[in-house]
Amino acid sequence: MMATPAAALDYVCKVRDTGDGFISPVLALQFEPSAKTAIVYDAIIHAVHGEPxxxxxxxxxxxxxxxxxxxxxxxxxxxPARIGYRIELDTNTKRVIVRGSMPGVTNSFNGNGSCEVGQLKNK
Incomplete structure (x- = not known):
């Protein structure tokens, strides 16, 4: 999926959509805890950008x-939609919460799930 820097953490999360769509069932996160940026990849990002x-x-x-x-x-x-996403990851419990919001829309885009340490594999 992604080139892994030496101190990076990789998580692959299975997410259950609990809102009105636009939540990917699989989410990959890569980050260094001390950094200000991270890399994210899911089905929605793939559909738009084709890469993390x-x-x-x-x-x-x-x-x-x-x-x-x-x-x-x-x-x-x-x-086409424009959605702002916020992901909350707890590395201790390996749980994730995903929230999305769309300008001018009251629908909620929510999901939650569990994560495993590891990289997303291409199949």
Missing amino acids: ISVKLKDRGNGKFRFTYRVNNIPANPR
Whole structure:
């Protein structure tokens, strides 16, 4: 999936959509805990960019990290969507929460799941 820097952490998460869509069932995260950016890859990012993207990373302490990013031109009807995402990862419990918001829309895009340490494998 991604080239791994020496101190990087890799997580692959299985996510259950608990909202109104636009949540990928598999999510890959790569980051160095002391960095300000991370790499994220999922089915939605793949559909738009075809490769992992760099996102903002915040260390919230106690093994908790926040990833924030926006994906534009997501294939949707009647027109492409623009969604801001926030991922909350707890490395101690290996649990993840994903939230998405779309300008001008009240629907919630939510998901949660569990993660494993490891890299996403191409199949």
